[in-house]
Amino acid sequence: MAEALLEIVGLRKSYGALRVTDGVDLRVAAGTIHAVIGPNGAGKTTLIGQIFGAIRPDSGQIRLAGRDITGLSPHRRARLGLARSFQITSVLPEFSVLENVALAVQGSHGSAFRFVWPARSEAKWNGLALAGLERVGLAGRAGDLASALSHGEKRQLELAMALVAEPRAMLLDEPLAGAGPEEAARLIALLGGLRGSCAILLVEHDMDAVFQLADTISVLAQGRVIASGTPDAIRADPVVRAAYLGEDF
Amino acid sequence: MRRSGLLLPLVLFGVLALVPGLRAAGVPLGGFWPLLLERVIVFAIAAMSLDLILGIGGLVSFGHAAPLAIGAYTVAILNEANVTEAALVVPCAMVAAGVFALLTGAVALRTRGINFIMITLAFAQMVFFAVSSLADYGGEDGYTLFSRTRVLGHDWLGANNFYVSALVVLFGVWLLLRMISLSRFGRALAACRQNRVRVRALGLDPFAIELVAMVIAAMICAVAGVLMANEAEFVSPAYGGWQRSGDLMVMVILGGIGSLHGAILGAFVVVLAEEGLGRLTQHWPLIYGPGLILAVLYLRGGLAGIGVRRG
Numbered sequence: 001m002a003e004a005l006l007e008i009v010g011l012r013k014s015y016g017a018l019r020v021t022d023g024v025d026l027r028v029a030a031g032t033i034h035a036v037i038g039p040n041g042a043g044k045t046t047l048i049g050q051i052f053g054a055i056r057p058d059s060g061q062i063r064l065a066g067r068d069i070t071g072l073s074p075h076r077r078a079r080l081g082l083a084r085s086f087q088i089t090s091v092l093p094e095f096s097v098l099e100n101v102a103l104a105v106q107g108s109h110g111s112a113f114r115f116v117w118p119a120r121s122e123a124k125w126n127g128l129a130l131a132g133l134e135r136v137g138l139a140g141r142a143g144d145l146a147s148a149l150s151h152g153e154k155r156q157l158e159l160a161m162a163l164v165a166e167p168r169a170m171l172l173d174e175p176l177a178g179a180g181p182e183e184a185a186r187l188i189a190l191l192g193g194l195r196g197s198c199a200i201l202l203v204e205h206d207m208d209a210v211f212q213l214a215d216t217i218s219v220l221a222q223g224r225v226i227a228s229g230t231p232d233a234i235r236a237d238p239v240v241r242a243a244y245l246g247e248d249f
Numbered sequence: 250m251r252r253s254g255l256l257l258p259l260v261l262f263g264v265l266a267l268v269p270g271l272r273a274a275g276v277p278l279g280g281f282w283p284l285l286l287e288r289v290i291v292f293a294i295a296a297m298s299l300d301l302i303l304g305i306g307g308l309v310s311f312g313h314a315a316p317l318a319i320g321a322y323t324v325a326i327l328n329e330a331n332v333t334e335a336a337l338v339v340p341c342a343m344v345a346a347g348v349f350a351l352l353t354g355a356v357a358l359r360t361r362g363i364n365f366i367m368i369t370l371a372f373a374q375m376v377f378f379a380v381s382s383l384a385d386y387g388g389e390d391g392y393t394l395f396s397r398t399r400v401l402g403h404d405w406l407g408a409n410n411f412y413v414s415a416l417v418v419l420f421g422v423w424l425l426l427r428m429i430s431l432s433r434f435g436r437a438l439a440a441c442r443q444n445r446v447r448v449r450a451l452g453l454d455p456f457a458i459e460l461v462a463m464v465i466a467a468m469i470c471a472v473a474g475v476l477m478a479n480e481a482e483f484v485s486p487a488y489g490g491w492q493r494s495g496d497l498m499v500m501v502i503l504g505g506i507g508s509l510h511g512a513i514l515g516a517f518v519v520v521l522a523e524e525g526l527g528r529l530t531q532h533w534p535l536i537y538g539p540g541l542i543l544a545v546l547y548l549r550g551g552l553a554g555i556g557v558r559r560g
Contacts, residue, residue, distance in 0.1 A: 052450070078452035090450075092443045103440055107451030112437035112458045115429050119436040161451065 004063075005030045005199035006051070006082075006169040011060030013046055020046045021057065022223035028169060028199040028216075033191070035202045035210045038220035039244050044203050045087070047220070048173050051201070052084055053077050065168050078107060081168035083161075085175055089154040091161075093147035097138060100146050101129035101160050108165035132164035133157075136190060152183030159190065169199040176206045188212060207245070211235070219244060257553060258510035262420060265290065265513075269413045283412060285524055289517045290415040291476045294422050296500035296512035298469035303498065304507030305430050306462045307442030311366045312353075312373030313497045316346035316467035318489025320474020322380050325392045325484045329385065335400040335475075342471040349376070350467030354460045373494055381486040391485025398479050406479045415476050419513075422469055426509050429465065438462050503544050505551025514552040 004027035013021040020043045028034040038044055049055035051062055053074040062070045069077050078084075092100050105125045106112070119125075133139040136156040141149065149157060155175060162170050175191065176184050188209050194200060195215075204210050210217065211231045218228040219240050227233075227240045234240055268283050295317050302308040323342035332338065353372040357365055386392040397406050405414045429435050437458050440448045445455040478484045487493065496519055504515025522540070526533035548554065 073454070074449045075452050075454045078450055084450050086447075086450075090444060090447045092440050092447060094443055095440070099436070103436060103448075103453075104451050106433055106437065107448075107453045110433060112434050112453050113461065114433040115435075116432055118431040119433040120431065122433075165452065 003030055004028060005065050006201060007061075007063040007066075008051065009061045009063070011047070011050060011062065012058045013050060013055065014058060019223050021050065021060075024060070024220070024223070024225055026201075026218055026225065026228075028201050030168075030199050031196045032215040033195055033200045033202055033213050034216045034218065035204060035214035036218050036220055037204070037207070037210055037244065041222075042220040043223040044220055045173075048171060048203060051171060052082070075107075078165070081165070082171065083163075083165045083167035083169075084171040085155070085158040085162055085173060087173040087177055089151065089158060089178075091146040091149075091154050091157050093145070095146055096142065097133065097144055097146050097149065097157055098126060098129055098142040100157055101132050101164055102126055104132075104161035104164050105129050108167075128164055129160075132160040135163055136160045137186075150183075152179050152187065155179060155183070155187055156190065159194075163194070163197070167198050169201065170194070172200060172202045172204075174204055175202070176204055176209055184209065258423065258513075261510055261513045262416075262423075265416055265419075269416070285520060286517075287412050287415060287480055288524075289513070289520045290412070290419050291473055291480055292497075292500060292516040292520055293513040294415075294419050294476065295470050295473035296497050296504070296516050297419075297422055297426055297509055298466040298473070299497050300501045300507065300509055300512050301426055301429065301438075301466045301469075302459075302462050303501050304509075305435060305442065306438045306459055308358075308459060308463070309362075309366050309498075310357075310369040310463070310466075311491070311494050311498065312369035312371075313466070313470060314489045314491070314493035315353075315373035315376040316350065316470035317474040317477065317493065317497075318376055318380055318484075318486070319346045319349055319467075320471030321478040321484040321488045322383070322386065322474075323471070324398060324475050324478040325386050325394065328394050328396065328398075329392075333396050333398050334402075335398050335406070338398050339472060339475055342475050343468040346467040346471035346474075347464045350464045351460065354463035358456055358459050358463070370491060370494065373489060374491060377486055377489040377491070380489060387485070389486060391483055391487075394478065394482045394484070397482060398475065406476070411476075411480060415480070418472060418476065422472070423509060426469070430509065434458070434461070499541065503541065503548075503551055505553030508551065508553040511551045511553035518552065 006028040008024055008026040011021050011024045024047060036044060046055060050057045053072060061068055064080055064082055069080060102125050105128045130139060130142060133142055136159045138153060138156045138160060146157060176187055179187055191213055214231055217231055217234045218225050219234060221243050226243060227237045265286060268278060268286060272278050299313045302310055320342040323345055324338055327338050327341065357368040360368055381389050400406060404410060437453050441455040441458055448455050500512055500515030500519050503518055505511025522537045526536055
């Protein structure tokens with residue numbers, strides 16, 4: 001197996017007697033898409049919150065490119081190369097599309113603490129931002145306000161914001177949520193094109209998309225990984241069929 | 250950051266420059282209007298600094314009179330110690346207000362929304378009661394300066410020169426805040442207003458950004474406090490009262506939140522309302538209050554937004 005860029009070891013988190021994350025191990029290899037699926041309440045959201053740093057695990061470790069990031073704040077993790085998209089679209093509505101991405105470039109390439117020179121006319125960053133928008137097919141809307149974008153376009157914008165950071169690992173939390181069939185097809189093609197650029201951890205409910213995109217699938221149920229393997233192996237796994245996919249899948 | 254042209258701010262500065270301009274041309278100008286505009290200019294500096302955190306950063310601070318009072322009382326305390334040189338007074342005032350903002354901001358920024366409003370108010374009230382208890386400086390009665398602050402030995406803050414000096418400071422503050430709001434820092438601060446979680450996910454620390462903004466705003470406001478003490482040749486705890494904090498918020502919101510120069514318009518209306526309406530009738534709040542409500546309801550971009558196309 002290739003080098004694991006994002007590695008989760010023995011992660012545990014309980015709320016009272018409820019074990020939401022019950023000893024989860026995951027390895028996301030460089031250049032692959034690793035999907036996490038599971039029924040509602042399996043602990044996917046809590047798992048993501050811990051990887052990203054919004055929730056502190058009770059025990060266990062999260063490693064990014066070999067470095068323990070378990071105790072770091074979200075913005076420190078982002079600086080080390082962990083990008084994310086949100087389950088609910090999260091853009092800066094009052095900024096232009098280009099400025100949204102330029103701020104992402106700022107977050108990964110610079111700092112907030114420069115008080116002179118207009119940020120909007122920093123050509124190098126705007127160039128990087130525009131390149132990011134071209135990668136997701138949104139360059140034509142660079143000058144529009146982010147709030148004017150359609151839902152699918154906001155998803156594309158979020159991807160551009162993640163990509164320009166040149167992340168080591170990307171955390172995609174239900175990137176297809178709320179997208180219509182056409183938008184979903186476009187986003188799936190887009191996500192497939194990202195394979196190889198970094199390690200991608202994908203949490204998604206759309207099973208067609210998951211089986212189309214993932215190199216590895218881990219199935220989460222009641223806070224545990226009950227199965228992990230290639231899409232074909234997961235499809236054939238009797239435990240997974242019983243717990244989640246159903247007999248007809 | 251709201252996009253705004255340079256025309257209106259330059260017109261405003263032009264109008265404010267009329268007083269010294271006419272005087273230089275030999276027109277004997279005195280009395281009500283120059284004195285009123287002097288107050289407008291000083292309040293505009295304070296309100297503009299509040300606009301950095303309130304308008305651009307989206308932090309509703311109900312305690313911005315605190316750095317104002319800290320600046321004013323720095324003048325009084327150094328005055329009592331026979332120090333009246335601005336080269337000492339102004340840095341002292343700015344550092345004192347900056348340290349205050351750093352310590353209180355670090356606490357207040359752990360909260361959001363209504364809690365942030367109440368905590369900033371509480372800290373400002375602490376300053377209010379602290380200066381009220383300074384018996385050596387008049388306590389609740391306030392303290393009359395025996396001498397205005399001198400700038401490098403010059404009488405630039407004296408009654409004859411005060412207007413021009415304050416206007417120069419206001420212009421400098423406007424340039425500075427405009428530069429900051431357009432910079433990387435300003436963009437990050439405006440992003441924090443819109444979506445802190447997103448900013449954090451991009452690798453920027455909203456807490457640090459907002460804390461630095463609060464310190465900058467407080468340091469600028471302290472300069473307004475120094476000027477205010479000199480203008481009145483008097484300081485009193487009322488400089489730090491919650492009504493004063495409220496006045497500053499009204500100036501920002503009425504003038505046009507996030508526009509910076511709107512603070513000048515807001516300060517003009519509020520000062521004029523207090524002085525002008527106060528001369529007409531002692532029940533002036535009865536006119537001022539409803540007027541404020543109407544302005545908030547119907548002037549979404551504030552006074553600075555009149556005639557500006559919104560889209």
